[in-house]
Amino acid sequence: MTEIFGVPLPALLGQLMLGLVNGSFYAVLSLGLAVIFGMLNIINFAHGALYMAGAFFAWMGLTYWGLGYWWSLLAAPLAVGAVGVVIERLLLQWLYKLDHLYGLLLTFGLALIVEGIFRDQYGISGLPYEIPDELSGAFNLVFMFLPKYRAWVIVASLAVCFVTWFMIEKTRLGAYLRAATENPKLTQAFGINVPLMVMLTYGFGVALAGFAGMLAAPATQVNPLMGSNLIIVVFAVVVIGGMGSILGSIVTGLGLGVIEGLTKVYYPEASATVVFIIMAIVLMIRPAGLFGKEK
């Protein structure tokens, strides 16, 4: 059997595939962060908590209201997005003129509150969410046994990432958005409602977090801390990709998922650290991140 550095090729391919699955989650989450940072200049630390809220929404939908997976997939991002709009209107809009630090502290506080509430209500062990019937089972890819659900995660995330990228980079709406980021006063002077766009952007950014949470619900236990375990890595992804860069966050998310997967093959003990090592190296060589522009 072909081996690469002592690991059989099929096993390596399997691990790369899994890296891609994790990378998909990183990509969707960091994309949301990048959109929010790009538009609002807010470092959204509540992202992890809202990701968790998305997963809990799925669980509650199924448990209390009998809402199936596919409906939840639509409803969870909308619900989380609506929460985001409320947060933006009530709290964040007062902070745009201030230093980044204030937004960071506010959203960090929000994250702690939201997690605390869920922890108090549901405990820490987590709640089970079954994989929908259509997606249970697995593909036999010769080199590995890929659960259909994991394959679906990759497909769904890539689709969402592509649509987001297309919308922001290639459509008129996206052009307004980018213009509003570049020069809000001038854009407003052209008759574009900038505050509304900002509000919707934040709603959309956190809806992406809700979507990722919903995707994660059947793959892991639905757990109040699922977001805080992930968010730090996702921030590292955003920093590596370049703060606010849409394409950067997608590519880096997937790439780092794969690198992390490889680390799990060769030296699992370092798999929680490798992303940060890369971050340190990238910051030394390109302080603005791989895809970021120096200002």
Add this chain to the structure above:
Amino acid sequence: MKAKRIAIAIAAALGFAAGAAQAQISDNMVKIGVLTDMSGAYSDLAGAGSVEAVKMAVEDFKAKNKPAFAIEVVAADHQNKGDIASAKAREWFDRDKVDVITDMVTTSTALAAMKVAKDKNRIAIMSGPASTLITNENCNDVAVHYTYDTYALANGTAKAVVKQGGKTWFFLTADYAFGQSLEKDASAVVVANGGKVLGSVRHPFPGTDFSSYLLKAQASGAQVIGLANAGTDTTNSIKQAAEFGITPKQSLAGLLMFITDIHSLGLKATQGMYLTEAFYWDRNDETRAWSKHFFERQKKMPTMVQAGLYSATMHYLNAVKAVNSDDTQKVMAQMKQTKINDFFAKNGYIRADGRMVHDMYLMQVKKPEESKYPWDYYWVRQTIPAEEAAQPLSMSKCPLVKK
């Protein structure tokens, strides 16, 4: 006049006597600190339930004994970090005059806090942590390891599984003191019973995605995948093993699982698994009575950690009452020479190395259709006698053990 003088003398004598009695217990107050995981991965199996169990013990002790001294319970979150645990313990001992610290649910926090207890000459009673390091290399004369340890878990679960025919093993291990200790103990048991360990993989703690490690375990071809981790790491491993089609072709052995994990995963995912516990609420009338009392307050059935803490707190308070002092050495001596007989343990005793020796139980998780009422999760398959459940003193690496 004479009568009056006698009266004054008696009063003075009484006052002196009372004063002397009070002086035995510093500030006339016994302070119990519950140092536990209030918010992290282990907060369901310990956490608020641990604090509640200690409070229950204090209330029951007060109701029964009407002690002349006051008892106060304080609690803090050690966040599963050794440095926070030792800082908090130091603060409690130096500033708040805490007499005894309890729980310490991760091995790293236990090792850090028990060292501080030794420096400050106060007592540390551990119910949450698992590593046998606590009663071996790191043992000291003020620490008690009360509820369970990795030796007992390995001897219960690993032995049972090997005897059922699970001869080849692969370990999925949480990469810190506890996981490594559990893997080591379980490997020894597997080998001693004629099994073989094919390999292991160490994952960072805490983790969410275990699929990579599970794939390695799958590739190893081992019959049994031993989960040397705990809490949410274990539940996620079990869930993902089913997703990747690893179970039921290979079977899983949860080396440290609590009833809260079974509750969280459901019987469908866990049925048939073996696990070792020091306590099961539905084992007999005595355990049921206490657990229902606990359930009324906490809305959850107790884990062995929480039940053990109640028992430990009661044992400590009884010792304080018996020697009428909160002096560390006196209380420790009394605790070590008194047997523990309550709903949690029968004829339990604390050895020189600090291990509380008592029976453990091998459980098997029921099938969904066998479960008749809420929290009806286990068959008690075997009682592991105390002497088998505890590491023999001849193997001890604790300097306090005279050989």
